[in-house]
Amino acid sequence: MAYNVNNFRRIREEYKEKYKKAEAEADVRRRELWGKIDGLRALDAALSATGPRLLNAILGKSGESFEKVKSDVERLNQERSLLLATYGFPPDYSDPRYECEKCRDSGYVDGEICECMKLRLRLAGYESSGIAKLMDTQSFETFKLDYYRTNQRSYENMSYVLRTMREYADNFNPDRSGNLLLLGGTGLGKTHLSTALAKALIDNGYDVVYTGAIGMIADFEQHRFGNSAGGESGNDLDRYYDCDLLIIDDLGAEVSNQFTVSTVYNVLNNRISLGLPTVISTNLNQNELNSRYWDRITSRILGEFRPLIFSGSDVRKLKLTE
Ligand SMILES: Nc1ncnc2c1ncn2[C@@H]1O[C@H](COP(=O)(O)OP(=O)(O)OP(=O)(O)O)[C@@H](O)[C@H]1O
Ligand SMILES: [Mg+2]
Ligand SMILES: [Zn+2]
Structure with a gap:
Protein backbone atom coordinates (compact mmCIF):
# COMPACT_ATOMS: atom_id res chain seq x y z
CA MET A 1 0.00 0.00 0.00
CA ALA A 2 1.18 3.43 -0.84
CA TYR A 3 -1.38 6.12 -0.38
CA ASN A 4 -0.60 9.32 -2.19
CA VAL A 5 1.90 11.07 0.08
CA ASN A 6 0.43 14.55 -0.24
CA ASN A 7 -3.07 13.29 0.50
CA PHE A 8 -1.74 11.33 3.45
CA ARG A 9 0.02 14.35 4.95
CA ARG A 10 -2.94 16.61 4.40
CA ILE A 11 -5.44 14.18 5.87
CA ARG A 12 -3.29 13.47 8.90
CA GLU A 13 -3.21 17.21 9.56
CA GLU A 14 -6.99 17.32 9.14
CA TYR A 15 -7.29 14.62 11.79
CA LYS A 16 -5.03 16.47 14.19
CA GLU A 17 -7.19 19.56 13.74
CA LYS A 18 -10.39 17.56 14.14
CA TYR A 19 -9.09 16.04 17.36
CA LYS A 20 -7.99 19.41 18.73
CA LYS A 21 -11.35 20.93 17.87
CA ALA A 22 -13.28 18.17 19.65
CA GLU A 23 -11.09 18.61 22.74
CA ALA A 24 -11.36 22.40 22.68
CA GLU A 25 -15.14 22.29 22.35
CA ALA A 26 -15.35 19.84 25.22
CA ASP A 27 -13.25 22.22 27.27
CA VAL A 28 -15.66 25.06 26.56
CA ARG A 29 -18.58 22.92 27.73
CA ARG A 30 -16.69 21.87 30.85
CA ARG A 31 -16.06 25.51 31.77
CA GLU A 32 -19.68 26.30 31.11
CA LEU A 33 -20.64 23.57 33.61
CA TRP A 34 -18.15 24.85 36.17
CA GLY A 35 -19.77 28.28 35.90
CA LYS A 36 -23.22 26.82 36.48
CA ILE A 37 -22.66 24.02 38.97
CA ASP A 38 -21.19 24.68 42.39
CA GLY A 39 -18.56 22.19 43.45
CA LEU A 40 -18.12 20.62 40.02
CA ARG A 41 -14.73 22.12 39.44
CA ALA A 42 -13.39 20.57 42.63
CA LEU A 43 -14.97 17.26 41.70
CA ASP A 44 -13.30 17.34 38.27
CA ALA A 45 -9.97 18.15 39.92
CA ALA A 46 -10.40 15.12 42.18
CA LEU A 47 -11.20 13.00 39.13
CA SER A 48 -8.10 14.23 37.28
CA ALA A 49 -5.98 13.37 40.28
CA THR A 50 -7.10 9.75 40.10
CA GLY A 51 -4.88 9.21 37.05
CA PRO A 52 -1.59 9.71 38.90
CA ARG A 53 -3.03 8.02 42.00
CA LEU A 54 -3.82 4.93 39.96
CA LEU A 55 -0.33 4.88 38.54
CA ASN A 56 1.29 5.28 41.94
CA ALA A 57 -0.89 2.52 43.35
CA ILE A 58 0.23 0.18 40.57
CA LEU A 59 3.88 1.07 41.15
CA GLY A 60 3.46 0.66 44.89
CA LYS A 61 4.64 4.22 45.45
CA SER A 62 1.73 5.18 47.69
CA GLY A 63 0.03 3.47 50.59
CA GLU A 64 -3.15 3.24 48.52
CA SER A 65 -4.34 0.04 46.90
CA PHE A 66 -5.34 -0.16 43.26
CA GLU A 67 -8.83 -1.31 44.30
CA LYS A 68 -9.26 1.71 46.56
CA VAL A 69 -8.46 4.18 43.80
CA LYS A 70 -10.71 2.32 41.36
CA SER A 71 -13.65 2.50 43.71
CA ASP A 72 -12.96 6.21 44.26
CA VAL A 73 -13.10 6.76 40.50
CA GLU A 74 -16.45 5.01 40.32
CA ARG A 75 -17.83 6.95 43.23
CA LEU A 76 -16.62 10.29 41.88
CA ASN A 77 -18.09 9.55 38.45
CA GLN A 78 -21.43 8.65 39.98
CA GLU A 79 -21.41 11.79 42.04
CA ARG A 80 -20.62 13.82 38.95
CA SER A 81 -23.43 12.28 36.92
CA LEU A 82 -25.91 12.92 39.70
CA LEU A 83 -24.78 16.49 40.08
CA LEU A 84 -25.09 17.10 36.34
CA ALA A 85 -28.53 15.50 36.26
CA THR A 86 -29.73 17.81 39.05
CA TYR A 87 -28.87 20.73 36.81
CA GLY A 88 -30.47 19.07 33.76
CA PHE A 89 -27.29 18.05 31.91
CA PRO A 90 -26.58 14.59 30.47
CA PRO A 91 -23.62 12.81 32.12
CA ASP A 92 -21.45 13.04 28.99
CA TYR A 93 -22.18 16.71 28.37
CA SER A 94 -18.55 17.77 28.58
CA ASP A 95 -17.04 14.69 26.93
CA PRO A 96 -15.31 15.36 23.58
CA ARG A 97 -17.64 14.61 20.67
CA TYR A 98 -15.51 12.83 18.11
CA GLU A 99 -16.66 12.25 14.54
CA CYS A 100 -15.40 8.69 14.89
CA GLU A 101 -15.71 7.04 18.28
CA LYS A 102 -13.56 4.11 17.18
CA CYS A 103 -10.35 6.09 16.74
CA ARG A 104 -11.42 9.20 18.67
CA ASP A 105 -10.45 11.20 15.60
CA SER A 106 -6.83 10.13 15.82
CA GLY A 107 -7.13 8.17 12.55
CA TYR A 108 -5.57 5.10 14.19
CA VAL A 109 -6.80 2.10 16.15
CA ASP A 110 -4.08 -0.07 17.72
CA GLY A 111 -1.49 1.34 15.36
CA GLU A 112 -3.58 0.57 12.26
CA ILE A 113 -5.24 3.19 10.09
CA CYS A 114 -8.90 3.48 11.14
CA GLU A 115 -11.65 2.65 8.62
CA CYS A 116 -12.80 6.27 8.71
CA MET A 117 -9.38 7.52 7.61
CA LYS A 118 -9.09 4.81 4.97
CA LEU A 119 -12.33 6.01 3.47
CA ARG A 120 -11.10 9.59 3.59
CA LEU A 121 -7.85 8.55 1.85
CA ARG A 122 -9.78 6.65 -0.78
CA LEU A 123 -11.97 9.62 -1.63
CA ALA A 124 -8.91 11.86 -1.81
CA GLY A 125 -7.30 9.23 -4.04
CA TYR A 126 -10.20 9.46 -6.48
CA GLU A 127 -9.74 13.22 -6.61
CA SER A 128 -5.99 13.21 -7.05
CA SER A 129 -6.16 10.46 -9.66
N1 LIG B 1 -18.82 -2.74 -22.23
C1 LIG B 1 -19.38 -1.60 -21.82
N2 LIG B 1 -20.36 -1.62 -20.90
C2 LIG B 1 -20.94 -0.48 -20.50
N3 LIG B 1 -20.60 0.74 -20.95
C3 LIG B 1 -19.62 0.83 -21.86
C4 LIG B 1 -18.95 -0.34 -22.34
N4 LIG B 1 -18.00 0.05 -23.22
C5 LIG B 1 -18.10 1.38 -23.31
N5 LIG B 1 -19.07 1.86 -22.51
C6 LIG B 1 -19.50 3.24 -22.37
O1 LIG B 1 -19.49 3.82 -23.65
C7 LIG B 1 -18.87 5.09 -23.65
C8 LIG B 1 -17.63 5.05 -24.52
O2 LIG B 1 -16.67 4.14 -23.98
P1 LIG B 1 -15.16 4.56 -23.71
O3 LIG B 1 -15.09 6.01 -23.42
O4 LIG B 1 -14.60 3.66 -22.71
O5 LIG B 1 -14.56 4.26 -25.14
P2 LIG B 1 -13.06 4.39 -25.63
O6 LIG B 1 -12.64 3.07 -26.12
O7 LIG B 1 -12.25 5.02 -24.58
O8 LIG B 1 -13.24 5.37 -26.86
P3 LIG B 1 -12.24 6.53 -27.40
O9 LIG B 1 -11.19 5.80 -28.16
O10 LIG B 1 -13.12 7.35 -28.27
O11 LIG B 1 -11.73 7.26 -26.24
C9 LIG B 1 -18.58 5.40 -22.21
O12 LIG B 1 -19.66 6.14 -21.69
C10 LIG B 1 -18.51 4.04 -21.55
O13 LIG B 1 -18.90 4.10 -20.19
MG1 LIG C 1 -11.32 6.88 -24.39
ZN1 LIG D 1 -11.89 6.48 12.92
Whole structure:
Protein backbone atom coordinates (compact mmCIF):
# COMPACT_ATOMS: atom_id res chain seq x y z
CA MET A 1 0.00 0.00 0.00
CA ALA A 2 1.18 3.43 -0.84
CA TYR A 3 -1.38 6.12 -0.38
CA ASN A 4 -0.60 9.32 -2.19
CA VAL A 5 1.90 11.07 0.08
CA ASN A 6 0.43 14.55 -0.24
CA ASN A 7 -3.07 13.29 0.50
CA PHE A 8 -1.74 11.33 3.45
CA ARG A 9 0.02 14.35 4.95
CA ARG A 10 -2.94 16.61 4.40
CA ILE A 11 -5.44 14.18 5.87
CA ARG A 12 -3.29 13.47 8.90
CA GLU A 13 -3.21 17.21 9.56
CA GLU A 14 -6.99 17.32 9.14
CA TYR A 15 -7.29 14.62 11.79
CA LYS A 16 -5.03 16.47 14.19
CA GLU A 17 -7.19 19.56 13.74
CA LYS A 18 -10.39 17.56 14.14
CA TYR A 19 -9.09 16.04 17.36
CA LYS A 20 -7.99 19.41 18.73
CA LYS A 21 -11.35 20.93 17.87
CA ALA A 22 -13.28 18.17 19.65
CA GLU A 23 -11.09 18.61 22.74
CA ALA A 24 -11.36 22.40 22.68
CA GLU A 25 -15.14 22.29 22.35
CA ALA A 26 -15.35 19.84 25.22
CA ASP A 27 -13.25 22.22 27.27
CA VAL A 28 -15.66 25.06 26.56
CA ARG A 29 -18.58 22.92 27.73
CA ARG A 30 -16.69 21.87 30.85
CA ARG A 31 -16.06 25.51 31.77
CA GLU A 32 -19.68 26.30 31.11
CA LEU A 33 -20.64 23.57 33.61
CA TRP A 34 -18.15 24.85 36.17
CA GLY A 35 -19.77 28.28 35.90
CA LYS A 36 -23.22 26.82 36.48
CA ILE A 37 -22.66 24.02 38.97
CA ASP A 38 -21.19 24.68 42.39
CA GLY A 39 -18.56 22.19 43.45
CA LEU A 40 -18.12 20.62 40.02
CA ARG A 41 -14.73 22.12 39.44
CA ALA A 42 -13.39 20.57 42.63
CA LEU A 43 -14.97 17.26 41.70
CA ASP A 44 -13.30 17.34 38.27
CA ALA A 45 -9.97 18.15 39.92
CA ALA A 46 -10.40 15.12 42.18
CA LEU A 47 -11.20 13.00 39.13
CA SER A 48 -8.10 14.23 37.28
CA ALA A 49 -5.98 13.37 40.28
CA THR A 50 -7.10 9.75 40.10
CA GLY A 51 -4.88 9.21 37.05
CA PRO A 52 -1.59 9.71 38.90
CA ARG A 53 -3.03 8.02 42.00
CA LEU A 54 -3.82 4.93 39.96
CA LEU A 55 -0.33 4.88 38.54
CA ASN A 56 1.29 5.28 41.94
CA ALA A 57 -0.89 2.52 43.35
CA ILE A 58 0.23 0.18 40.57
CA LEU A 59 3.88 1.07 41.15
CA GLY A 60 3.46 0.66 44.89
CA LYS A 61 4.64 4.22 45.45
CA SER A 62 1.73 5.18 47.69
CA GLY A 63 0.03 3.47 50.59
CA GLU A 64 -3.15 3.24 48.52
CA SER A 65 -4.34 0.04 46.90
CA PHE A 66 -5.34 -0.16 43.26
CA GLU A 67 -8.83 -1.31 44.30
CA LYS A 68 -9.26 1.71 46.56
CA VAL A 69 -8.46 4.18 43.80
CA LYS A 70 -10.71 2.32 41.36
CA SER A 71 -13.65 2.50 43.71
CA ASP A 72 -12.96 6.21 44.26
CA VAL A 73 -13.10 6.76 40.50
CA GLU A 74 -16.45 5.01 40.32
CA ARG A 75 -17.83 6.95 43.23
CA LEU A 76 -16.62 10.29 41.88
CA ASN A 77 -18.09 9.55 38.45
CA GLN A 78 -21.43 8.65 39.98
CA GLU A 79 -21.41 11.79 42.04
CA ARG A 80 -20.62 13.82 38.95
CA SER A 81 -23.43 12.28 36.92
CA LEU A 82 -25.91 12.92 39.70
CA LEU A 83 -24.78 16.49 40.08
CA LEU A 84 -25.09 17.10 36.34
CA ALA A 85 -28.53 15.50 36.26
CA THR A 86 -29.73 17.81 39.05
CA TYR A 87 -28.87 20.73 36.81
CA GLY A 88 -30.47 19.07 33.76
CA PHE A 89 -27.29 18.05 31.91
CA PRO A 90 -26.58 14.59 30.47
CA PRO A 91 -23.62 12.81 32.12
CA ASP A 92 -21.45 13.04 28.99
CA TYR A 93 -22.18 16.71 28.37
CA SER A 94 -18.55 17.77 28.58
CA ASP A 95 -17.04 14.69 26.93
CA PRO A 96 -15.31 15.36 23.58
CA ARG A 97 -17.64 14.61 20.67
CA TYR A 98 -15.51 12.83 18.11
CA GLU A 99 -16.66 12.25 14.54
CA CYS A 100 -15.40 8.69 14.89
CA GLU A 101 -15.71 7.04 18.28
CA LYS A 102 -13.56 4.11 17.18
CA CYS A 103 -10.35 6.09 16.74
CA ARG A 104 -11.42 9.20 18.67
CA ASP A 105 -10.45 11.20 15.60
CA SER A 106 -6.83 10.13 15.82
CA GLY A 107 -7.13 8.17 12.55
CA TYR A 108 -5.57 5.10 14.19
CA VAL A 109 -6.80 2.10 16.15
CA ASP A 110 -4.08 -0.07 17.72
CA GLY A 111 -1.49 1.34 15.36
CA GLU A 112 -3.58 0.57 12.26
CA ILE A 113 -5.24 3.19 10.09
CA CYS A 114 -8.90 3.48 11.14
CA GLU A 115 -11.65 2.65 8.62
CA CYS A 116 -12.80 6.27 8.71
CA MET A 117 -9.38 7.52 7.61
CA LYS A 118 -9.09 4.81 4.97
CA LEU A 119 -12.33 6.01 3.47
CA ARG A 120 -11.10 9.59 3.59
CA LEU A 121 -7.85 8.55 1.85
CA ARG A 122 -9.78 6.65 -0.78
CA LEU A 123 -11.97 9.62 -1.63
CA ALA A 124 -8.91 11.86 -1.81
CA GLY A 125 -7.30 9.23 -4.04
CA TYR A 126 -10.20 9.46 -6.48
CA GLU A 127 -9.74 13.22 -6.61
CA SER A 128 -5.99 13.21 -7.05
CA SER A 129 -6.16 10.46 -9.66
CA GLY A 130 -8.07 12.80 -11.94
CA ILE A 131 -11.15 10.64 -12.48
CA ALA A 132 -13.49 11.40 -9.61
CA LYS A 133 -16.40 12.09 -11.97
CA LEU A 134 -15.93 9.12 -14.29
CA MET A 135 -15.77 6.66 -11.44
CA ASP A 136 -19.45 6.81 -10.60
CA THR A 137 -20.43 5.31 -13.93
CA GLN A 138 -17.33 3.49 -15.14
CA SER A 139 -16.39 0.48 -13.08
CA PHE A 140 -15.83 -3.24 -13.65
CA GLU A 141 -19.37 -3.83 -12.35
CA THR A 142 -20.97 -1.54 -14.93
CA PHE A 143 -18.94 -2.95 -17.85
CA LYS A 144 -21.37 -5.10 -19.88
CA LEU A 145 -20.20 -7.80 -22.25
CA ASP A 146 -23.67 -7.82 -23.89
CA TYR A 147 -22.59 -4.95 -26.13
CA TYR A 148 -20.17 -7.29 -27.89
CA ARG A 149 -22.62 -10.16 -28.42
CA THR A 150 -23.40 -9.28 -32.04
CA ASN A 151 -20.08 -10.82 -33.00
CA GLN A 152 -18.97 -14.04 -31.33
CA ARG A 153 -15.27 -13.37 -31.80
CA SER A 154 -15.54 -9.89 -30.35
CA TYR A 155 -17.52 -11.26 -27.47
CA GLU A 156 -14.89 -13.85 -26.68
CA ASN A 157 -12.09 -11.37 -27.15
CA MET A 158 -13.70 -8.76 -24.91
CA SER A 159 -14.43 -11.40 -22.27
CA TYR A 160 -10.71 -12.11 -22.32
CA VAL A 161 -9.86 -8.38 -22.13
CA LEU A 162 -12.18 -7.87 -19.17
CA ARG A 163 -10.85 -10.94 -17.38
CA THR A 164 -7.27 -9.85 -17.94
CA MET A 165 -7.90 -6.36 -16.61
CA ARG A 166 -9.72 -7.70 -13.55
CA GLU A 167 -6.85 -10.09 -12.85
CA TYR A 168 -4.41 -7.26 -13.30
CA ALA A 169 -6.35 -5.26 -10.71
CA ASP A 170 -6.63 -8.21 -8.30
CA ASN A 171 -2.95 -9.10 -8.48
CA PHE A 172 -1.60 -5.58 -8.70
CA ASN A 173 1.76 -4.93 -7.12
CA PRO A 174 3.68 -1.81 -8.17
CA ASP A 175 6.97 -3.70 -7.88
CA ARG A 176 5.89 -6.58 -10.07
CA SER A 177 2.95 -5.71 -12.32
CA GLY A 178 3.73 -5.20 -15.99
CA ASN A 179 2.58 -2.55 -18.45
CA LEU A 180 -0.60 -2.72 -20.52
CA LEU A 181 -1.32 -1.23 -23.93
CA LEU A 182 -5.04 -0.93 -24.65
CA LEU A 183 -5.55 -0.74 -28.40
CA GLY A 184 -8.75 -0.27 -30.36
CA GLY A 185 -11.17 2.02 -32.13
CA THR A 186 -13.40 4.62 -30.62
CA GLY A 187 -16.15 3.75 -28.15
CA LEU A 188 -15.00 0.22 -27.39
CA GLY A 189 -14.53 0.72 -23.66
CA LYS A 190 -10.83 1.56 -23.26
CA THR A 191 -11.45 4.57 -21.07
CA HIS A 192 -14.20 2.71 -19.20
CA LEU A 193 -11.89 -0.16 -18.25
CA SER A 194 -9.00 2.21 -17.45
CA THR A 195 -11.23 4.05 -15.01
CA ALA A 196 -12.47 0.78 -13.56
CA LEU A 197 -8.88 -0.32 -13.02
CA ALA A 198 -7.94 2.98 -11.38
CA LYS A 199 -10.91 2.78 -9.03
CA ALA A 200 -10.19 -0.81 -8.02
CA LEU A 201 -6.57 0.04 -7.21
CA ILE A 202 -7.36 3.22 -5.33
CA ASP A 203 -9.87 1.24 -3.27
CA ASN A 204 -6.98 -1.02 -2.32
CA GLY A 205 -4.91 1.95 -1.24
CA TYR A 206 -2.66 2.43 -4.25
CA ASP A 207 -1.59 5.79 -5.59
CA VAL A 208 -2.94 6.02 -9.12
CA VAL A 209 -2.63 8.87 -11.58
CA TYR A 210 -5.00 8.89 -14.51
CA THR A 211 -4.29 11.43 -17.23
CA GLY A 212 -5.10 12.12 -20.83
CA ALA A 213 -1.96 12.24 -22.98
CA ILE A 214 -2.88 15.82 -23.88
CA GLY A 215 -3.18 16.88 -20.25
CA MET A 216 0.09 15.26 -19.28
CA ILE A 217 1.99 16.93 -22.09
CA ALA A 218 0.37 20.28 -21.23
CA ASP A 219 1.69 19.89 -17.68
CA PHE A 220 5.21 19.31 -18.95
CA GLU A 221 4.90 22.20 -21.37
CA GLN A 222 3.80 24.53 -18.60
CA HIS A 223 6.72 23.43 -16.53
CA ARG A 224 9.13 23.88 -19.42
CA PHE A 225 8.02 27.47 -19.96
CA GLY A 226 8.33 28.20 -16.29
CA ASN A 227 4.65 28.87 -15.65
CA SER A 228 4.51 26.33 -12.92
CA ALA A 229 3.65 27.60 -9.47
CA GLY A 230 4.71 24.16 -8.31
CA GLY A 231 3.43 22.21 -5.33
CA GLU A 232 -0.24 22.89 -4.81
CA SER A 233 -0.87 24.03 -8.39
CA GLY A 234 -1.47 20.45 -9.42
CA ASN A 235 1.42 20.73 -11.84
CA ASP A 236 3.51 18.38 -9.81
CA LEU A 237 5.44 16.43 -12.43
CA ASP A 238 6.90 13.99 -9.92
CA ARG A 239 3.45 12.41 -9.67
CA TYR A 240 3.88 11.06 -13.19
CA TYR A 241 7.16 9.44 -12.27
CA ASP A 242 6.52 8.01 -8.85
CA CYS A 243 2.84 7.02 -8.57
CA ASP A 244 2.13 3.28 -8.21
CA LEU A 245 0.28 3.17 -11.52
CA LEU A 246 0.20 5.80 -14.26
CA ILE A 247 -2.67 5.53 -16.74
CA ILE A 248 -2.20 7.56 -19.92
CA ASP A 249 -5.47 7.67 -21.82
CA ASP A 250 -5.74 8.45 -25.51
CA LEU A 251 -2.10 8.47 -26.48
CA GLY A 252 -1.95 9.81 -30.01
CA ALA A 253 -4.63 12.45 -29.48
CA GLU A 254 -1.88 14.98 -28.81
CA VAL A 255 -0.13 16.84 -31.65
CA SER A 256 2.99 15.05 -32.67
CA ASN A 257 6.23 17.00 -32.47
CA GLN A 258 9.63 16.57 -30.97
CA PHE A 259 8.55 17.90 -27.61
CA THR A 260 5.47 15.70 -27.22
CA VAL A 261 7.29 12.59 -28.38
CA SER A 262 10.24 13.16 -26.08
CA THR A 263 7.94 13.92 -23.15
CA VAL A 264 6.17 10.59 -23.58
CA TYR A 265 9.51 8.88 -24.01
CA ASN A 266 10.91 10.51 -20.92
CA VAL A 267 7.97 9.52 -18.70
CA LEU A 268 7.81 5.93 -19.92
CA ASN A 269 11.55 5.49 -19.82
CA ASN A 270 11.73 6.76 -16.27
CA ARG A 271 8.96 4.53 -15.06
CA ILE A 272 10.38 1.48 -16.76
CA SER A 273 13.78 2.07 -15.21
CA LEU A 274 12.15 2.48 -11.80
CA GLY A 275 10.22 -0.73 -12.44
CA LEU A 276 6.86 1.05 -12.06
CA PRO A 277 3.92 0.02 -14.25
CA THR A 278 2.03 2.14 -16.77
CA VAL A 279 -1.19 1.55 -18.68
CA ILE A 280 -1.62 3.29 -22.03
CA SER A 281 -4.76 3.42 -24.14
CA THR A 282 -4.76 4.53 -27.74
CA ASN A 283 -6.89 4.74 -30.87
CA LEU A 284 -3.85 4.20 -33.04
CA ASN A 285 -2.98 0.76 -34.33
CA GLN A 286 0.50 -0.71 -34.09
CA ASN A 287 1.51 0.68 -37.51
CA GLU A 288 0.27 4.16 -36.74
CA LEU A 289 2.06 4.04 -33.40
CA ASN A 290 5.24 3.05 -35.20
CA SER A 291 5.08 5.81 -37.76
CA ARG A 292 4.04 8.43 -35.27
CA TYR A 293 6.73 7.93 -32.66
CA TRP A 294 10.41 7.59 -33.06
CA ASP A 295 11.77 4.13 -33.12
CA ARG A 296 13.21 4.61 -29.71
CA ILE A 297 9.73 4.66 -28.21
CA THR A 298 8.09 2.02 -30.28
CA SER A 299 10.80 -0.54 -30.52
CA ARG A 300 12.15 -0.59 -27.03
CA ILE A 301 9.47 0.87 -24.83
CA LEU A 302 6.29 -0.39 -26.41
CA GLY A 303 7.94 -3.79 -26.46
CA GLU A 304 7.58 -3.72 -22.68
CA PHE A 305 3.80 -3.42 -22.91
CA ARG A 306 1.35 -6.26 -23.07
CA PRO A 307 -1.14 -5.42 -25.83
CA LEU A 308 -4.87 -5.87 -25.24
CA ILE A 309 -6.87 -5.34 -28.40
CA PHE A 310 -10.42 -4.03 -27.96
CA SER A 311 -12.92 -5.05 -30.64
CA GLY A 312 -16.63 -4.82 -31.45
CA SER A 313 -18.94 -1.98 -32.36
CA ASP A 314 -18.87 1.53 -30.93
CA VAL A 315 -20.66 1.24 -27.58
CA ARG A 316 -21.29 4.99 -27.57
CA LYS A 317 -23.49 4.54 -30.63
CA LEU A 318 -25.12 1.37 -29.31
CA LYS A 319 -26.08 3.24 -26.15
CA LEU A 320 -27.84 5.92 -28.19
CA THR A 321 -30.31 3.34 -29.53
CA GLU A 322 -31.04 1.77 -26.14
N1 LIG B 1 -18.82 -2.74 -22.23
C1 LIG B 1 -19.38 -1.60 -21.82
N2 LIG B 1 -20.36 -1.62 -20.90
C2 LIG B 1 -20.94 -0.48 -20.50
N3 LIG B 1 -20.60 0.74 -20.95
C3 LIG B 1 -19.62 0.83 -21.86
C4 LIG B 1 -18.95 -0.34 -22.34
N4 LIG B 1 -18.00 0.05 -23.22
C5 LIG B 1 -18.10 1.38 -23.31
N5 LIG B 1 -19.07 1.86 -22.51
C6 LIG B 1 -19.50 3.24 -22.37
O1 LIG B 1 -19.49 3.82 -23.65
C7 LIG B 1 -18.87 5.09 -23.65
C8 LIG B 1 -17.63 5.05 -24.52
O2 LIG B 1 -16.67 4.14 -23.98
P1 LIG B 1 -15.16 4.56 -23.71
O3 LIG B 1 -15.09 6.01 -23.42
O4 LIG B 1 -14.60 3.66 -22.71
O5 LIG B 1 -14.56 4.26 -25.14
P2 LIG B 1 -13.06 4.39 -25.63
O6 LIG B 1 -12.64 3.07 -26.12
O7 LIG B 1 -12.25 5.02 -24.58
O8 LIG B 1 -13.24 5.37 -26.86
P3 LIG B 1 -12.24 6.53 -27.40
O9 LIG B 1 -11.19 5.80 -28.16
O10 LIG B 1 -13.12 7.35 -28.27
O11 LIG B 1 -11.73 7.26 -26.24
C9 LIG B 1 -18.58 5.40 -22.21
O12 LIG B 1 -19.66 6.14 -21.69
C10 LIG B 1 -18.51 4.04 -21.55
O13 LIG B 1 -18.90 4.10 -20.19
MG1 LIG C 1 -11.32 6.88 -24.39
ZN1 LIG D 1 -11.89 6.48 12.92
